[in-house]
Amino acid sequence: MTIKLRWQARLLCAAVLATVTAASAAGVAGATLSAGSAAPPKRFTVGVENLQYYPLHTVDGANRYRGFARDVLDAFASQQGYAFEYVPLPINRLYTRFLKERTLDFKYPDHPKWREDLRHGLKLSYSNVVVSTEEGAMVLPRHRGRPLSEVRSIGTVLGFTPWPYRQAIDSKAIAVSTGNSFDGLLRHALADHIDVVYMNVDVANYLLAEELKTPGGLIFDPALPHARSDFRLSTLQHPEVVEQFSQFLQREQGLVHKLRQKYRIGDAARP
Structure with missing residues (x-):
């Protein structure tokens, strides 16, 4: 074999070896990356x-x-x-x-x-x-115990339905006032502009105490229709x-x- 041919053979072997080594290294790196990273949620x-x-x-x-x-x-x-x-x-x-x-x-x-x-x-x-929580009538303390027949207005947020009062509302015995927020409705009830705010009792008490700074200003009346x-x-x-x-x-x-x-x-x- 001539010197020229021997050098060509050596160069070819070196190129093949480099390719195999690079591929092996890439495979190991890829496996390490895959093992070390969790699938996205x-x-x-x-x-x-x-x-x-x-x-x-x-x-x-x-x-x-x-x-x-x-x-x-x-x-x-x-x-x-x-x-x-x-x-x-x-x-x-x-x-x-x-x-x-x-x-x-x-x-x-x-x-x-x-x-x-x-x-x-x-x-x-x-x-x-x-x-599962209680929804019911929030009223002024002096009105607690008033019969349903004396309730003339009820407030609730737009999109909510006060189911226990549905019959009285459908018969026009009770007028419904709707608002975009419960805190606004609670303010109306505190001012005695509406008789009842129908809402979740936990939420009402939180809003009265923390947002409106009138804890106990309205109270839940279990004598009026309510529901879980x-x-x-x-x-x-x-x-x-x-x-x-x-x-x-x-x-x-x-x-x-x-x-x-x-x-x-x-x-x-x-x-």
Whole structure:
């Protein structure tokens, strides 16, 4: 073999060896990167009410979702490796986005009996109850114990339906005043401009004490119609995730109880 041929053979061998070494190194680096990095979380959108409903849930001035519901949902998402993006919307717009446009993965809170006219013919999946709380009449202390026949006006937020008063409202015995926020309705009741504000009792007491600085200015009247309200997570698109959430609620009852204690949910409804 000539000197020229021997040099060509050596160069060819060196090139092959370099290629094999580089490929091997790249494979090891890729395997190390794959082993060292977790898969990104699966992301979902959760439509929530753009409403001051603390301690159950609220949207603050920075458009952040907070409260008991956020803690429960985040704990579930963390366990499952999910990431929830909370989308605050006015109540009527929330129903449109979720049930008609179907641009949201989940809605919270929800219940099969809410806005049944919009649910007709839709196959929704609902979780187990996340929290059950008291909804009822907030009245001036001097009006506590007044019979329903003497109630002439009731206030509630646009998009809410005071179910226990439905018959009296339909018969025009009680006039309904609606507003965009519960704190505004509570102010009207404090001024004796409306007889009753129908709302969650825990939320009412929080708003009266912390926002309006009038603790006890209105009180829950158990003699007037009231009801328990069950809050659930719902979906049109991901029933398997809702089932996982129901299992989480069953499995983590201790955690949910601690969160109820943290936010003092249920305390205020006791007469």
